[in-house]
Amino acid sequence: xxxATTERLFNFSAGPAVLPLPVLQQVxxxxxxxxxxxxxxxxxxxxxxxxxxILAEAQANLKKLLGVGDDWQVLFLQGxxxxxxxxxxxxxxxxxxxxxxxxxxxxSKKAIAEARKVxxxxxxWDGSSEKFTRMPRQSEMRATSxxxxxxxxxxxxIEGVCFAEDPDLGEVPVVCDTSSDFLSRPLDxxxxxxxxxxxxxxxxxxxxxxxxxxxEFLARAGGEKLPVMxxxxxxVENDSMYNTPPTFAIYVINLVLRWxxxxxxxxxxxxxxxxxxxxxxxxxxxxxxxxxRGHARSDSRSLMNVTFRLPSEELEKKxxxxxxxxxxxxxxxxxxxxxxxxxIYNAFPIEGVQALVTFMDEFRKANx
Amino acid sequence: xxxATTERLFNFSAGPAVLPLPVLQQVxxxxxxxxxxxxxxxxxxxxxxxxxxILAEAQANLKKLLGVGDDWQVLFLQGxxxxxxxxxxxxxxxxxxxxxxxxxxxxSKKAIAEARKVxxxxxxWDGSSEKFTRMPRQSEMRATSxxxxxxxxxxxxIEGVCFAEDPDLGEVPVVCDTSSDFLSRPLDxxxxxxxxxxxxxxxxxxxxxxxxxxxEFLARAGGEKLPVMxxxxxxVENDSMYNTPPTFAIYVINLVLRWxxxxxxxxxxxxxxxxxxxxxxxxxxxxxxxxxRGHARSDSRSLMNVTFRLPSEELEKKxxxxxxxxxxxxxxxxxxxxxxxxxIYNAFPIEGVQALVTFMDEFRKANx
Numbered sequence: 242x243x244x245a246t247t248e249r250l251f252n253f254s255a256g257p258a259v260l261p262l263p264v265l266q267q268v269x270x271x272x273x274x275x276x277x278x279x280x281x282x283x284x285x286x287x288x289x290x291x292x293x294x295i296l297a298e299a300q301a302n303l304k305k306l307l308g309v310g311d312d313w314q315v316l317f318l319q320g321x322x323x324x325x326x327x328x329x330x331x332x333x334x335x336x337x338x339x340x341x342x343x344x345x346x347x348x349s350k351k352a353i354a355e356a357r358k359v360x361x362x363x364x365x366w367d368g369s370s371e372k373f374t375r376m377p378r379q380s381e382m383r384a385t386s387x388x389x390x391x392x393x394x395x396x397x398x399i400e401g402v403c404f405a406e407d408p409d410l411g412e413v414p415v416v417c418d419t420s421s422d423f424l425s426r427p428l429d430x431x432x433x434x435x436x437x438x439x440x441x442x443x444x445x446x447x448x449x450x451x452x453x454x455x456x457e458f459l460a461r462a463g464g465e466k467l468p469v470m471x472x473x474x475x476x477v478e479n480d481s482m483y484n485t486p487p488t489f490a491i492y493v494i495n496l497v498l499r500w501x502x503x504x505x506x507x508x509x510x511x512x513x514x515x516x517x518x519x520x521x522x523x524x525x526x527x528x529x530x531x532x533x534r535g536h537a538r539s540d541s542r543s544l545m546n547v548t549f550r551l552p553s554e555e556l557e558k559k560x561x562x563x564x565x566x567x568x569x570x571x572x573x574x575x576x577x578x579x580x581x582x583x584x585i586y587n588a589f590p591i592e593g594v595q596a597l598v599t600f601m602d603e604f605r606k607a608n609x
Numbered sequence: 610x611x612x613a614t615t616e617r618l619f620n621f622s623a624g625p626a627v628l629p630l631p632v633l634q635q636v637x638x639x640x641x642x643x644x645x646x647x648x649x650x651x652x653x654x655x656x657x658x659x660x661x662x663i664l665a666e667a668q669a670n671l672k673k674l675l676g677v678g679d680d681w682q683v684l685f686l687q688g689x690x691x692x693x694x695x696x697x698x699x700x701x702x703x704x705x706x707x708x709x710x711x712x713x714x715x716x717s718k719k720a721i722a723e724a725r726k727v728x729x730x731x732x733x734w735d736g737s738s739e740k741f742t743r744m745p746r747q748s749e750m751r752a753t754s755x756x757x758x759x760x761x762x763x764x765x766x767i768e769g770v771c772f773a774e775d776p777d778l779g780e781v782p783v784v785c786d787t788s789s790d791f792l793s794r795p796l797d798x799x800x801x802x803x804x805x806x807x808x809x810x811x812x813x814x815x816x817x818x819x820x821x822x823x824x825e826f827l828a829r830a831g832g833e834k835l836p837v838m839x840x841x842x843x844x845v846e847n848d849s850m851y852n853t854p855p856t857f858a859i860y861v862i863n864l865v866l867r868w869x870x871x872x873x874x875x876x877x878x879x880x881x882x883x884x885x886x887x888x889x890x891x892x893x894x895x896x897x898x899x900x901x902r903g904h905a906r907s908d909s910r911s912l913m914n915v916t917f918r919l920p921s922e923e924l925e926k927k928x929x930x931x932x933x934x935x936x937x938x939x940x941x942x943x944x945x946x947x948x949x950x951x952x953i954y955n956a957f958p959i960e961g962v963q964a965l966v967t968f969m970d971e972f973r974k975a976n977x
Binding site: 358 | 614615616617618620622623624625626627628630633634636637639640641642644645647648649651652653654655657687688689690691692694695696699722723726727807809813814815816817834835836837838839851852853854855856857858861936938939
């Protein structure tokens with residue numbers, strides 16, 4: 242008989258993923274009654290005096306972290322990045338127009354499939370022949386004449402590849418799915434017009450999608466007879482409150498944003514932590530004399546999702562099993578890439594990376 | 610200076626709304642670590658061994674409560690009932706077909722507006738000339754020849770009207786928005802083909818929409834080039850896991866379903882409690898010699914949302930203010946109806962209704 246324990250493991254899950262412990266502790270403490278609200282955050286009206294300041298603070302905290310002003314709009318939506326895959330073209334890729342897409346992994350592939358249902362799509366770079374082991378270089382991203390936007394994915398969760406720097410497309414509006422590295426580093430927001438992210442990887446629980454977009458770009462949204470929930474206009478005009486928003490998720494996200502601002506000290510500081518953690522792990526791979534083989538090319542390595550293979554699938558199974566016994570949880574890679582994936586998001590502690598690196602070394606010696 | 614207190618009030622919010630205290634206590638207790646999962650429910654993968662049994666149990670509990678078998682499908686979606694207003698016609702109201710709608714309040718009006726974007730809609734009953742004070746009688750709901758479905762709303766949250774019994778449309782598939790009285794009473798499921806509900810009124814936190822539908826009816830879903838997240842097929846084929854579902858909301862919903870099954874004793878028992886609570890309140894209105902005037906006609910009175918007016922708007926403001934001082938929170942009615950609205954969902958305690966009734970009596974004597 243196994244006894245259900247309440248011991249927290251090192252959680253390498255790709256999403257939903259590890260959250261900051263102080264955030265979880267505050268959620269727990271306030272769960273029966275949000276101070277001053279007379280009820281749990283799970284029970285209060287989104288139009289009441291307790292929730293509205295939370296929404297406003299979350300918007301302000303997000304803009305502060307990203308360093309954007311009042312010419313940018315923050316939206317809290319539902320349906321995950323996958324719903325954005327549809328909403329972006331439905332609102333912007335109107336008849337007679339075309340949009341450019343970069344195909345750099347499993348998620349951008351899905352974004353392209355949804356856009357193709359709506360209108361003309363140009364895939365301007367395709368990493369599939371290289372098995373999505375790298376991101377395009379700046380010189381490889383050439384916008385098509387007249388394109389309405391360029392769609393990119395900042396970090397491909399499954400393959401573990403990310404842009405080394407923010408793409409520069411000049412006057413072409415860049416739309417970016419930042420789901421799996423959102424707020425892991427500063428972004429040069431001057432290069433983007435519209436970014437979006439499912440919360441459940443780096444900023445909160447599942448069930449909320451964040452959009453940060455230039456108001457000027459959002460004003461271009463068109464589309465005929467769109468479902469009201471899929472129109473950006475609906476959410477802009479109603480400040481994310483057309484219908485009931487995911488109130489609890491927004492509350493937790495706001496606590497995570499506070500943690501980033503006050504405990505961590507902003508995105509530069511967060512980036513340093515993430516560089517340190519990922520470097521430890523990539524050094525372990527690079528120093529393994531080929532025993533561990535990283536999936537991503539070194540110029541495109543993700544700081545969030547570290548993907549690597551072992552000499553055989555048999556050893557990979559053994560590795561995953563023994564890792565679990567060491568309380569290193571969720572290391573099995575996505576079936577499409579195979580091998581291992583260590584997701585080490587913002588809230589993942591360096592102690593967990595150290596424990597993994599120690600284990601990798603021991604495993605290699607025992608099974609070399 | 611006001612001090613933020615942690616005292617729970619009687620919460621008459623129309624949604625998000627009161628949840629069972631034992632459910633909140635369990636959520637609080639397990640928040641840092643779901644037993645056996647090694648992490649918080651907020652942090653675990655939806656594809657992992659800890660979440661999948663929760664999803665399966667929630668589906669099974671819901672089917673058990675509603676008394677339906679394996680010919681019915683349970684889905685957990687996002688975007689609220691408003692997204693269902695679009696998804697239902699986009700999937701079923703295909704070109705050349707028409708659908709019937711009953712217009713019985715603010716929410717069915719929105720459902721109709723979304724359906725009209727998609728195809729031909731017949732409004733077979735319109736309660737607007739009677740200011741939505743009642744639901745249609747059985748004899749007033751005549752389906753149009755060839756209609757693909759009849760859409761109804763079981764309980765209109767804003768006006769506080771509900772069906773006294775489940776509508777019987779014979780062979781015509783009935784699609785019903787049950788958001789604000791879902792699981793408040795047994796449903797004769799033989800009369801429905803497809804029911805849906807936003808969780809945040811009676812079964813859980815905001816951010817999850819429940820669909821319970823006949824598989825045979827779902828199989829008729831069509832529609833060309835629909836956004837993948839708006840196709841029922843996507844969610845049926847992937848058992849609500851095409852992308853990351855709102856895991857935390859599903860976990861809380863499952864605890865509420867357990868509470869209904871084990872603590873309350875099922876929907877018959879829940880219905881008795883709701884009848885008792887609402888009767889107390891309607892008796893207070895009816896016994897007030899016209900001081901309190903119910904919005905709904907007596908044959909259409911909601912058990913969930915009790916709407917009533919006072920002799921003047923001035924007195925209504927005074928009533929709301931003094932009620933708050935008595936810890937009776939959230940009684941202000943929707944601006945479109947005015948007056949008061951006491952939402953007394955499943956988890957609302959009878960003690961709160963008794964406190965309101967006492968206050969109503971005292972207020973009338975003091976301000977009669």
